[in-house]
Structure formats: C-alpha cells, structure tokens
Amino acid sequence: MARKEIIPKKHAMPCQTPAERVKNFAEVALGYSEQTAMAEAARCLQCKRPTCVDGCPVEVDIPGFIARVAAGDFVGAAQRLKEKNLLPSICGRVCPQEDQCEARCTLSKKFEPVGIGRLERFVADTQLWLEPAALPPEPPLPPASGFKVAVVGSGPAGLTAAGDLVRLGHRVTVFEALHKAGGVLVYGIPEFRLPKAIVEREVQALQRMGVELRTNFVIGKTETIDELLANSYDAVFVATGAGLPHFMNIPGENLNGVYSANEFLTRANLMKAYRFPEYDTPIHLGKRVAVVGAGNVAMDAARTALRLGAEKVFLVYRRSHEEMPARAEEIEHAEEEGIDLRLLTSPVRILGDKENWVTGCECIRMELGEPDASGRRRPVAVPQSEHVLPVDTVIMAIGQSPNPLVPATTPGLETTRHGTIVGDPETGKTGKRGVFVGGDILTGAATVILAMGAGRKSARAIDVWLRDPERKW
Amino acid sequence: MFPILAARTLAPLVKEFVIDARPVALKAKAGQFIVLRIDETGERIPLTIAGVDATQGTVRIVFLEVGKSTRKLGTLGAGDSLLDFVGPLGNPSHVEKFGTVVCIGGGVGVPAVLPIAHALKAAGNHVIGITGARRADLLILEDEMRGACHELFVTTDDGSRGDRGLVTDPLRRFIAEGRKIDLVVAVGPAIMMKAVAAATQPHGLKTVVSLNSVMVDGTGMCGGCRVTVGGQTKFVCVDGPEFDAHQVNFDELMMRQRMYRNQEKTALTRYDECRSAQPREEVTSRG
Numbered sequence: 187m188a189r190k191e192i193i194p195k196k197h198a199m200p201c202q203t204p205a206e207r208v209k210n211f212a213e214v215a216l217g218y219s220e221q222t223a224m225a226e227a228a229r230c231l232q233c234k235r236p237t238c239v240d241g242c243p244v245e246v247d248i249p250g251f252i253a254r255v256a257a258g259d260f261v262g263a264a265q266r267l268k269e270k271n272l273l274p275s276i277c278g279r280v281c282p283q284e285d286q287c288e289a290r291c292t293l294s295k296k297f298e299p300v301g302i303g304r305l306e307r308f309v310a311d312t313q314l315w316l317e318p319a320a321l322p323p324e325p326p327l328p329p330a331s332g333f334k335v336a337v338v339g340s341g342p343a344g345l346t347a348a349g350d351l352v353r354l355g356h357r358v359t360v361f362e363a364l365h366k367a368g369g370v371l372v373y374g375i376p377e378f379r380l381p382k383a384i385v386e387r388e389v390q391a392l393q394r395m396g397v398e399l400r401t402n403f404v405i406g407k408t409e410t411i412d413e414l415l416a417n418s419y420d421a422v423f424v425a426t427g428a429g430l431p432h433f434m435n436i437p438g439e440n441l442n443g444v445y446s447a448n449e450f451l452t453r454a455n456l457m458k459a460y461r462f463p464e465y466d467t468p469i470h471l472g473k474r475v476a477v478v479g480a481g482n483v484a485m486d487a488a489r490t491a492l493r494l495g496a497e498k499v500f501l502v503y504r505r506s507h508e509e510m511p512a513r514a515e516e517i518e519h520a521e522e523e524g525i526d527l528r529l530l531t532s533p534v535r536i537l538g539d540k541e542n543w544v545t546g547c548e549c550i551r552m553e554l555g556e557p558d559a560s561g562r563r564r565p566v567a568v569p570q571s572e573h574v575l576p577v578d579t580v581i582m583a584i585g586q587s588p589n590p591l592v593p594a595t596t597p598g599l600e601t602t603r604h605g606t607i608v609g610d611p612e613t614g615k616t617g618k619r620g621v622f623v624g625g626d627i628l629t630g631a632a633t634v635i636l637a638m639g640a641g642r643k644s645a646r647a648i649d650v651w652l653r654d655p656e657r658k659w
Numbered sequence: 660m661f662p663i664l665a666a667r668t669l670a671p672l673v674k675e676f677v678i679d680a681r682p683v684a685l686k687a688k689a690g691q692f693i694v695l696r697i698d699e700t701g702e703r704i705p706l707t708i709a710g711v712d713a714t715q716g717t718v719r720i721v722f723l724e725v726g727k728s729t730r731k732l733g734t735l736g737a738g739d740s741l742l743d744f745v746g747p748l749g750n751p752s753h754v755e756k757f758g759t760v761v762c763i764g765g766g767v768g769v770p771a772v773l774p775i776a777h778a779l780k781a782a783g784n785h786v787i788g789i790t791g792a793r794r795a796d797l798l799i800l801e802d803e804m805r806g807a808c809h810e811l812f813v814t815t816d817d818g819s820r821g822d823r824g825l826v827t828d829p830l831r832r833f834i835a836e837g838r839k840i841d842l843v844v845a846v847g848p849a850i851m852m853k854a855v856a857a858a859t860q861p862h863g864l865k866t867v868v869s870l871n872s873v874m875v876d877g878t879g880m881c882g883g884c885r886v887t888v889g890g891q892t893k894f895v896c897v898d899g900p901e902f903d904a905h906q907v908n909f910d911e912l913m914m915r916q917r918m919y920r921n922q923e924k925t926a927l928t929r930y931d932e933c934r935s936a937q938p939r940e941e942v943t944s945r946g
C-alpha cells in the first residue's frame with residue numbers, strides 16, 4: 187500500500203479578522219466547512235494504538251469518529267462522539283486540546299497534530315440545530331431503578347453526571363443557584379468563544395432525556411444537603427464549582443471601577459450587559475482597562491473589555507510569557523486583537539479620585555528568581571521600579587476558590603485549606619454517606635473536560651453504590 | 660414562574676407584592692433577602708423579605724420605585740408572574756433575648772426591620788420601634804410596626820405626622836434620658852444608618868445595620884457587593900447583610916452605590932420614552 191502523503195499542518199480555522207471581531211460579540215472562530223472537515227479528517231493515520239485517546243479525559247473514540255467524518259458520515263460520527271462525550275459542541279470549542287488529545291497525537295511528533303478539537307466541534311455542530319425529531323433516536327433508557335439523585339450545580343460536572351445517571355435509569359434533579367443552567371459555561375466563558383445558545387441547546391437535550399432542572403435554588407439556603415437526603419433523594423452529587431473570586435488585598439481594591447473577573451464576565455455574559463440598555467444590567471465601560479492575571483479568565487476579561495469599547499487594554503502579569511497559564515490559542519487571539527501585555531509586572535495599589543473612581547494602577551516591575559514550590563521561577567520585585575498605568579478600570583483575574591456555602595451548611599463534609607471538599611478522586615465519595623463530589627469543587631479551578639470526566643466517574647460510582655444491597659460507606 | 664398573588668400601593672412609588680414561592684417561604688428568617696428577575700432582559704434585583712406565610716407558601720416584598728427595574732416591577736400586578744425568584748439569601752438576623760432593643764426603620768427599611776422586630780419581640784425582648792419618612796404620605800406599615808413593637812415612635816422630616824425630625828432624634832433622646840438599651844437595629848438608606856451609627860458609637864451602644872450594596876448574584880460569586888467592615892473586605896450577600904454598624908465604612912458604601920448612576924439614568928430615560936410612546940391605557944391598565 188502506498189504510504190499516505192502527510193499534510194504537515196492542520197487545516198486553518200476560518201476566523202473573523204481581529205479588526206472586525208473586536209467590534210462584536212459573535213464567535214471568533216467560524217468552524218470548518220464539510221470539505222475542510224473531510225480533508226482534515228483524512229490527515230488522521232487511524233493508528234492501531236491511538237495515543238490521542240489517552241490524552242482525552244473522557245476517552246472519546248477519536249479515530250472512530252474521525253473515520254466517519256472522512257467518509258462524510260457526520261451522523262455516524264456524532265453518535266460515536268456522543269457515546270463518550272455528552273457535550274461535544276462545547277468541548278470542541280473550549281478543551282485545551284493542545285495539552286490533551288492533540289498533544290498525544292502521533293502526528294504531533296513531526297507535524298501539527300490532527301485538528302481533533304476542530305473536527306469535534308464540526309461534527310457536533312452539524313447535529314446541534316436539527317429538530318429533535320430529525321436526530322437519530324436516543325438509545326432506550328434502562329428500566330427505572332426507583333432511585334433519586336440530586337445534583338447540586340449545573341456546570342459541566344453536574345450536567346454530565348445528570349445525563350449519565352438518567353441513562354443508568356435513575357431519576358435526577360439538578361439544583362442550580364443562578365437563573366440559568368451551565369455554570370461557568372454561561373456566566374464565565376464569553377459568547378465570542380462559546381455561544382450561549384449552544385449551552386442552552388445541550389441543556390435542553392438533557393431535559394428531553396428526563397433530567398429535571400430546578401434553577402433559582404441555592405443549596406445551603408433554599409434547602410440543605412441533609413434536607414435533600416432526608417426528603418427523598420438517595421444520593422447527592424455536589425458539583426458547585428470554584429466560584430469565589432480572589433482579590434489581591436492591595437489598597438484601592440474597593441474603588442468604583444475595580445471588578446473581579448467573575449463580576450465583569452457575569453455582567454457581560456449571563457446578564458448580557460453588552461446589550462445594555464436593551465438588557466437592564468449595566469456595566470462600567472472603561473476606556474483604559476488593566477486586567478490582572480494571565481489565565482483563560484484574564485484573557486476572557488481582557489477581550490470582553492475590548493469588545494465593550496475599551497480603547498486600551500493592558501494585561502498585567504507578574505511572570506513571563508512562558509508561564510502564562512491561558513491556552514496558547516487564547517493568548518494568540520488576545521495579542522492579535524491588540525491587548526497590551528505587561529509581563530513581569532505586578533500591581534501594588536489602585537489609585538482613585540475623591541468620588542472613589544479608579545484613576546490608575548500603580549505597578550512594580552518583577553524579575554524571575556529561584557524556582558518556587560510550583561517549579562516556576564518566583565517573581566521578585568525590582569526595587570524602585572514603581573510606575574503608574576493610567577487606567578479607569580481594573581479587573582482582578584487572579585483565581586477563584588470554591589464557594590463555602592455548601593460545605594458550611596453540610597455537617598460531615600470535610601474541606602481542605604484551599605476550600606475544596608475532600609473526596610476520592612476516582613469516585614467522588616466524601617466522608618458523608620450518600621454524598622459524592624466532583625469538578626472544580628473537588629480539584630480546585632481546572633477545566634471543562636476534567637469536570638465532565640469527574641461527573642462521569644461519580645455517576646458510575648453513584649450507580650454502583652445505589653444498586654449495592656449493602657450500601658457500605 | 661413565580662405568580663404575584665396580591666399587589667397594593669403603600670405610598671406613592673412604594674408597592675407591596677405577595678409572591679407564590681413556597682421553597683423560599685418555608686425557609687426564610689428575619690433579616691434575609693431574595694433576588695428576583697422580572698423577565699428575560701431583566702436585571703437581578705435584591706429585595707428584603709418583608710414577611711412570609713409558610714402555610715400559604717407566600718413571600719411578601721415591598722419596594723420603592725427608584726429606577727428602571729423597580730419601575731418596571733411597579734407596572735406588574737396580581738395575576739402577573741416574575742420569571743425568577745431565589746432565596747432566602749444572606750444570613751438571618753441574630754435573634755436572642757438581649758433585653759431592650761430599639762428597631763429603627765427608615766423609608767423602605769421599615770418592611771425590612773418589621774420581621775426583625777417581630778422576631779426580637781417573640782424572643783422576649785422589650786422592643787422600641789422608631790419609624791420615619793420624609794412626609795406623612797410616605798410613611799408605610801405604621802400599624803404593623805405598632806403591632807411588632809411595645810412602643811413606637813414616628814418621625815417625619817416636615818412634621819406632617821409624629822414628631823418633626825429624623826429617626827435619630829428619638830434615639831438620641833432615649834440615650835440622653837439614660838434609658839437602658841441593649842441593642843439598636845437600623846435598616847434604611849445608607850445615610851440614615853450612618854447617622855444612627857454616629858449617634859450610638861460614643862455610648863458604646865451595640866448597633867446592627869443591614870446593608871444594601873449593589874449586587875448581582877447574591878451568592879458570593881461576583882464580589883460586586885463588597886464593603887469594608889473593620890478594615891476588611893466583606894461580601895454583603897454572604898457575610899451579611901447585617902454588620903456591626905460601628906465597623907462599616909459607610910462613605911465607601913455610598914460611593915459604591917453610585918457606581919452605575921450614569922447608566923441608571925440612561926436606562927430610565929429610555930424606559931420613560933418608550934413607555935410614553937405607547938398608548939396610555941397600556942401604561943395604566945394595571946394601575
């Protein structure tokens with residue numbers, strides 16, 4: 187057999203141009219056409235030992251779905267994908283593929299890997315907008331188990347667990363504090379990276395499968411976990427995420443114009459403040475904005491600020507480019523859009539006027555010293571290098587930890603000093619009988635796909651436990 | 660959807676709704692609040708729980724029409740529904756037998772202080788109420804306050820009802836007379852709560868206030884509601900809403916409350932223009 191000629195690079199993803207896209211909230215990446223998808227799929231070597239799958243936390247049958255794309259069988263590809271991944275249209279967009287599946291692709295040793303994420307997105311999107319009647323029928327549900335499970339939180343961990351538990355024959359209610367389901371997918375990740383209509387569509391699909399969704403229901407306030415267990419639920423899966431924003435505790439942080447990234451993004455995404463006054467929620471539109479941090483959250487905040495009309499957006503980060511934790515693609519997009527990276531720089535205080543409005547952000551330059559506990563070189567302040575960035579808005583995107591609401595109202599749940607709930611990483615079992623945990627609340631802020639993987643593992647563990655006549659804990 | 664079962668006007672621009680929201684009604688305690696959203700384009704509006712009927716599963720809210728959202732809310736009436744209604748949020752008031760407690764409500768702080776006064780009375784305290792408004796017609800829920808307190812003092816800025824003056828006047832008088840007071844609870848506009856704090860601080864009189872900073876989620880997720888209390892940043896929605904009045908940085912709170920003033924004006928002007936462009940009947944049909 188003649189050796190297949192390898193195309194060294196991934197087929198390019200069509201994107202809105204930077205100049206165009208900074209003026210709107212529409213999706214930046216536009217998605218493959220059928221032809222491009224089939225051509226990209228043809229790059230896959232269909233390895234006998236597909237190492238790409240090892241890199242996927244939910245073990246998607248990557249060569250399997252890609253073979254179907256290459257053959258033009260998109261419906262078949264989607265079915266393959268959905269066997270392992272409940273939310274492919276989302277993962278195809280936001281998974282850090284460069285560290286996961288694509289990092290392990292055989293091709294990546296010499297060439298660019300197969301565009302697995304792009305193909306995943308393409309396949310999922312071909313199905314997304316079909317009427318339910320036009321979709322291939324869901325496999326029939328097993329006989330009802332008679333058990334009821336409460337899922338707390340509707341982020342990727344909660345949604346995945348809910349879907350799996352319904353497929354295992356259990357009755358499931360998802361309780362969500364906010365008015366919309368999706369967790370970070372709806373309040374954090376911006377429209378231009380993940381259109382909210384997609385999340386809504388995926389949630390509707392779960393509801394059609396039988397998942398009951400109760401929004402506006404705060405566990406720990408409206409009802410406690412103990413009440414859920416006492417009232418009718420046989421098990422509880424806690425997936426409340428890591429939603430508590432951190433501040434730096436520097437002077438001036440409570441000035442008007444200082445936001446946590448959570449607040450800024452929630453106003454913009456969940457509340458649609460970018461469409462104010464058509465939507466009622468306002469947002470302070472800075473002309474010059476400093477975003478502190480360099481993770482995905484910081485990139486999202488910076489790029490959202492640009493789209494809201496900021497003339498200048500600085501990204502202030504105390505380490506160097508190499509250490510920036512955001513996805514490579516996001517950093518690249520941000521730089522293309524004109525975000526001004528101020529690396530090796532750290533804020534020391536925020537300056538304000540008499541009326542409490544931000545007038546500037548005083549920063550200090552840093553240099554990298556000895557490696558610290560995380561193995562990264564520790565930034566050390568350069569004496570006498572203070573300088574002021576003239577900005578009217580500062581957005582703190584320096585991380586978040588779990589919200590203490592559930593642990594604080596649930597006797598018997600142990601937390602770590604980072605505020606995460608203690609649970610078995612394989613099953614999510616906690617120290618409290620019948621209560622499982624997974625996603626960011628177990629691991630600390632991580633990724634969508636890891637949260638989904640956790641939801642899946644716990645769903646399996648919950649199923650086993652519920653059906654075990656002894657129900658040992 | 661959360662149906663509005665009953666609606667009435669308590670004073671010009673002040674309305675009372677009874678909402679069908681059983682899960683909230685079953686749990687609510689004095690001092691807690693809810694967050695509601697009128698419709699899909701609406702913002703999340705925090706309002707204090709002004710009483711519940713657990714058997715009926717209803718929650719009472721009282722609001723002052725100050726801007727676009729509360730105005731829009733005011734156009735609704737019995738038979739309409741709210742899209743979202745979540746709670747009870749925030750920590751309940753700390754209720755125990757303190758001895759003599761002065762409960763002060765100013766403006767739409769009255770419905771907020773009312774359940775607290777009830778709870779404190781039920782816990783065996785001697786409750787002295789002070790309620791105030793700018794004018795007699797703006798004074799609300801006076802009879803209910805009278806029922807919740809052992810004694811009630813009423814003030815209006817212009818003297819059109821009760822004593823002429825501010826709610827702090829009777830308070831200062833009790834202090835001057837040497838009445839034994841074990842706790843003061845004050846809910847109202849920030850400026851009023853600041854004045855109460857200033858009146859009691861020199862006498863070391865324990866004072867609790869319920870803060871109304873600008874909120875979004877009400878669950879500790881955004882940090883927008885933060886205030887400085889005792890030099891530390893606190894989130895009003897989860898650490899409060901009640902705090903030791905003598906530790907609160909009221910000036911910062913008041914400045915933060917003005918954060919969206921320009922946008923609020925834009926929203927209101929646009930809203931009024933849209934509404935005046937509609938046939939008048941539609942505007943007034945729900946009265």
Ligand SMILES: Cc1cc2nc3c(=O)[nH]c(=O)nc-3n(C[C@H](O)[C@H](O)[C@H](O)COP(=O)(O)OP(=O)(O)OC[C@H]3O[C@@H](n4cnc5c(N)ncnc54)[C@H](O)[C@@H]3O)c2cc1C
Pocket residue numbers: 280281282338339340341342343344361362363364368369370371374375403404405406425426427428429451482483486513589591592624625626627631632633634635637
């Ligand atoms: C701005 C931003 C950008 C990101 N970008 C990426 C990316 O590009 N790729 C990627 O892989 N990851 C990204 N992440 C991380 C990823 O979104 C999270 O790791 C993931 O969403 C965690 O899922 P989860 O289900 O554990 O929790 P969450 O998504 O946080 O969902 C938790 C849900 O629980 C609800 N909840 C909390 N407390 C209660 C309660 N007491 N009662 C009821 N409900 C409650 C919350 O309202 C929320 O809806 C990003 C995160 C942020 C903030």
Ligand SMILES: Cc1cc2nc3c(=O)[nH]c(=O)nc-3n(C[C@H](O)[C@H](O)[C@H](O)COP(=O)(O)OP(=O)(O)OC[C@H]3O[C@@H](n4cnc5c(N)ncnc54)[C@H](O)[C@@H]3O)c2cc1C
Pocket residue numbers: 692702703704705706707708721722723724725726727728729730767770771870871872873874875900915916917923924927
């Ligand atoms: C815990 C809490 C309890 C409250 N209880 C009551 C109550 O029982 N009755 C009542 O009439 N009002 C109450 N408020 C205030 C009420 O939420 C605001 O008046 C309302 O949100 C104003 O919205 P608007 O669009 O009509 O006015 P806007 O024009 O938007 O604003 C008018 C004023 O309301 C404040 N405000 C605006 N948006 C918010 C927001 N999202 N959160 C908080 N304040 C805001 C601003 O400081 C502004 O000065 C409470 C606020 C809090 C935080």
Ligand code: SF4
Pocket residue numbers: 241242243244245246248271277278281283286287288302303306635
């Ligand atoms: S789910 Fe994520 S990691 Fe797995 S194959 Fe899809 S894009 Fe790759």
Ligand code: SF4
Pocket residue numbers: 229230231232233236237238239248249290291292293300302
């Ligand atoms: S490792 Fe790469 S080439 Fe091999 S099957 Fe997976 S995607 Fe295809």
Ligand code: FES
Pocket residue numbers: 873874875876877878879880881882883884885894895896897
């Ligand atoms: S309102 Fe968001 S943290 Fe309090």
